[in-house]
Amino acid sequence: MRDRRTAILEAAARVVARRGVRGLRMEELATEAGVSTALVYYHFKDRAGVLRHTLEFISDRADRYTSDGDGGGPLDAREELEQSLLLEFQDLPAVRENSTAWGELRASAVFEPELRGDLARATLAWIHDVADLLSRVRPTAPAPTLTASAERLTGLLEGLSTRWLSGALPLAHARGLVKEAVAVEIERLGHPEI
Amino acid sequence: MRDRRTAILEAAARVVARRGVRGLRMEELATEAGVSTALVYYHFKDRAGVLRHTLEFISDRADRYTSDGDGGGPLDAREELEQSLLLEFQDLPAVRENSTAWGELRASAVFEPELRGDLARATLAWIHDVADLLSRVRPTAPAPTLTASAERLTGLLEGLSTRWLSGALPLAHARGLVKEAVAVEIERLGHPEI
DNA sequence: GTCTATATCAGGATAGAC
DNA sequence: GTCTATCCTGATATAGAC
Numbered sequence: 476m477r478d479r480r481t482a483i484l485e486a487a488a489r490v491v492a493r494r495g496v497r498g499l500r501m502e503e504l505a506t507e508a509g510v511s512t513a514l515v516y517y518h519f520k521d522r523a524g525v526l527r528h529t530l531e532f533i534s535d536r537a538d539r540y541t542s543d544g545d546g547g548g549p550l551d552a553r554e555e556l557e558q559s560l561l562l563e564f565q566d567l568p569a570v571r572e573n574s575t576a577w578g579e580l581r582a583s584a585v586f587e588p589e590l591r592g593d594l595a596r597a598t599l600a601w602i603h604d605v606a607d608l609l610s611r612v613r614p615t616a617p618a619p620t621l622t623a624s625a626e627r628l629t630g631l632l633e634g635l636s637t638r639w640l641s642g643a644l645p646l647a648h649a650r651g652l653v654k655e656a657v658a659v660e661i662e663r664l665g666h667p668e669i
Numbered sequence: 670m671r672d673r674r675t676a677i678l679e680a681a682a683r684v685v686a687r688r689g690v691r692g693l694r695m696e697e698l699a700t701e702a703g704v705s706t707a708l709v710y711y712h713f714k715d716r717a718g719v720l721r722h723t724l725e726f727i728s729d730r731a732d733r734y735t736s737d738g739d740g741g742g743p744l745d746a747r748e749e750l751e752q753s754l755l756l757e758f759q760d761l762p763a764v765r766e767n768s769t770a771w772g773e774l775r776a777s778a779v780f781e782p783e784l785r786g787d788l789a790r791a792t793l794a795w796i797h798d799v800a801d802l803l804s805r806v807r808p809t810a811p812a813p814t815l816t817a818s819a820e821r822l823t824g825l826l827e828g829l830s831t832r833w834l835s836g837a838l839p840l841a842h843a844r845g846l847v848k849e850a851v852a853v854e855i856e857r858l859g860h861p862e863i
Numbered sequence: 864g865t866c867t868a869t870a871t872c873a874g875g876a877t878a879g880a881c
Numbered sequence: 882g883t884c885t886a887t888c889c890t891g892a893t894a895t896a897g898a899c
Contacts, residue, residue, distance in 0.1 A: 479882080479883085493780075494780060495691075495776075495777075495779065495780045497689070497690075497691035497692075498691075498780060500873090500874065500875085501874070501875060501876080502873095502874070502875090510883075510884090511883065511884050511885075512874095512875085512876085513876090513877080513878095513883070513884065513885080513886095514882075514883055514884075516875085516876065516877080517882070517883075518882090521875080521876075522874095522875065522876090575779065578776065578779060579776070579779075581831050581832075581835060582689075582772065582773070582776035582831065583689075584835035584836075584837075585689070585769060585772060585773075585831065585834045585835045586687075586688060586689045586692060588836070591835055591836050591837065594835065594837065595836075595837045598832070598837055623845075623846060623849060626846055627825060627846055627849070627850050627853075629828075630825050630828035630829045630832065630846070631821060631824050631825045631828055632828065633827075633828035633831065633832070634823075634824035634825055634826065634827035634828030634829075634831075635824045635828075637775050637776065637779065637827065637828075638775075638792070638824065638827070640779045641775060641778040641779045641785055641788065642778075642782075642785050642789075643778075643785065643788065643789045643792055651817075652817060652820055652821055652824070655817060655821070656821055659821075659853055659854065659857045660853065662856075662857065662860075663853045663856065663857075666856075673864080673865085694891085694892065694893090695892070695893065695894085696891095696892070696893090704865075704866090705865065705866050705867075706892095706893085706894085707865070707866065707867080707868095707894090707895080707896095708864070708865055708866075710893090710894065710895080711864070711865075712864090715893080715894075716892095716893070716894090864899105865898105865899085866897105866898085866899075867896105867897095867898085867899100868895105868896085868897090868898100869894100869895085869896080869897105870893105870894085870895075870896090871892100871893080871894080871895090872891105872892090872893080872894095873890105873891095873892085873893095874889105874890095874891095874892105875888105875889090875890085875891100876887100876888085876889085876890095877886105877887085877888075877889100878885105878886090878887085878888090879884105879885095879886095880883105880884085880885085880886105881882105881883085881884080881885105
């Protein structure tokens with residue numbers, strides 16, 4: 476147990492994953508964190524403040540996961556790419572929590588312009604990372620083509636993620652589709668004349 | 670102006686597109702429809718009932734749009750496919766409304782299991798339609814491969830749609846990515862050995 | 864079928880003590 | 882920094898007249 480503030484943010488991440496951004500109630504959050512509602516307001520001013528800091532918290536945490544050097548031995552560029560894209564599709568509480576929260580963030584941004592800035596920045600960074608990994612597989616492919624591939628792959632991930640989380644798409648199937656999408660895009664980058 | 674019931678559903682579609690599923694308030698809906706809140710309850714029992722019927726209404730309407738024979742002259746199979754996938758990316762109020770409502774429905778289904786049934790059915794039907802169009806472009810491709818391509822294309826559409834609606838992706842760029850995705854998948858279906 | 868009230872309640876937010 | 886208690890708004894839902 477860290478300081479209360481962090482405990483509240485961790486609790487908020489769990490509640491958002493369980494109820495959604497729209498479903499987050501201050502009292503449920505307080506109970507989950509084991510504190511009073513007043514304390515939540517003390518630390519975060521109001522509901523919007525809670526949400527802002529929670530989404531920031533989640534996004535930082537996601538960065539950490541992504542850059543996790545894991546114990547799987549050295550990977551070639553393509554494996555690394557696949558690995559990185561498949562990180563989002565695992566049935567671990569932490570991963571589900573992050574994916575759910577991100578999905579909520581994206582969906583909420585449609586109606587809440589204040590959220591759009593952060594979201595756009597994070598998405599752009601992600602696309603850039605993926606384009607970078609792609610460029611290691613296909614070093615000769617031109618940058619705009621790489622970016623377009625990255626945009627499609629990440630866009631697909633977002634779409635499939637929602638399907639998975641809403642129970643419409645089994646995890647294994649989602650993973651299969653992602654792997655094949657990677658194969659297809661890499662193949663495509665080898666034939667720029669299409 | 671049809672019967673009040675339909676007018677309420679049309680208004681609900683507009684309000685959901687504007688405020689989201691969670692942002693739909695019975696009074697705003699009533700005002701938008703030009704009726705009293707009591708009448709809304711009379712016709713739809715409660716808020717959940719409004720939502721259920723609204724989503725059904727939207728989904729029916731989307732079917733109509735999709736099967737719209739339009740005035741663009743006869744298209745070959747591939748053009749028809751492209752056309753059909755690009756329908757969702759137009760800056761027309763009706764289209765925006767439908768896309769937004771669908772996005773909301775998908776996002777809500779993550780937290781509301783009751784919505785999942787309808788959603789899964791509609792998604793499956795969509796995938797099937799796209800697979801069908803693909804099979805006309807690549808008549809020799811095996812069915813599972815066609816289905817996988819359709820799943821990726823529709824999944825991508827869902828992901829890009831959210832990006833577009835949240836202002837993260839300009840319309841023209843989205844359309845370009847979709848067109849290229851179609852090209853890539855069709856190319857892929859011509860090389861089943863990958 | 865439709866309206867004008869109005870009851871009811873959940874949930875966000877604050878006051879004030881410790 | 883943290884709690885208990887409470888206020889108050891906004892939103893769902895119903896009663897009863899027409």
